Amino acid sequence: MAVNQRKSLYDIKSFYNKKAVLKASFQGMRYQVQQYQEAEDGDAVLRATVWPEPFCFEKTPQEEKKTEDFPYSEEGLDQVYGWLCHEYEEGQERWQQAWKDPYLGVF
Numbered sequence: 200m201a202v203n204q205r206k207s208l209y210d211i212k213s214f215y216n217k218k219a220v221l222k223a224s225f226q227g228m229r230y231q232v233q234q235y236q237e238a239e240d241g242d243a244v245l246r247a248t249v250w251p252e253p254f255c256f257e258k259t260p261q262e263e264k265k266t267e268d269f270p271y272s273e274e275g276l277d278q279v280y281g282w283l284c285h286e287y288e289e290g291q292e293r294w295q296q297a298w299k300d301p302y303l304g305v306f
Contacts, residue, residue: 227298244268253301
């Protein structure tokens with residue numbers, strides 16, 4: 200994700216503490232980052248998910264998504280950014296295909 204930067208994930212205090220959900224895409228790979236808490240009394244984590252275009256998170260089948268949890272901190276956001284970059288590099292062929300022909304296999 201060379202064109203993107205860590206700062207594009209915002210910061211904990213001004214974004215994720217407000218329960219905002221970051222939804223974005225990069226060349227065929229859609230991704231989402233949010234505060235996630237298993238139970239009310241549990242610790243919050245940063246949950247990052249990637250999936251191929253063209254559909255939004257809610258309309259994409261679960262088996263097409265990959266999710267990972269990270270510590271709920273600025274350092275955790277650094278880890279999220281590293282994971283997103285890794286996922287893009289590892290699945291670059293898949294993301295490029297989704298970017299070039301997003302409806303392949305859909306209809």
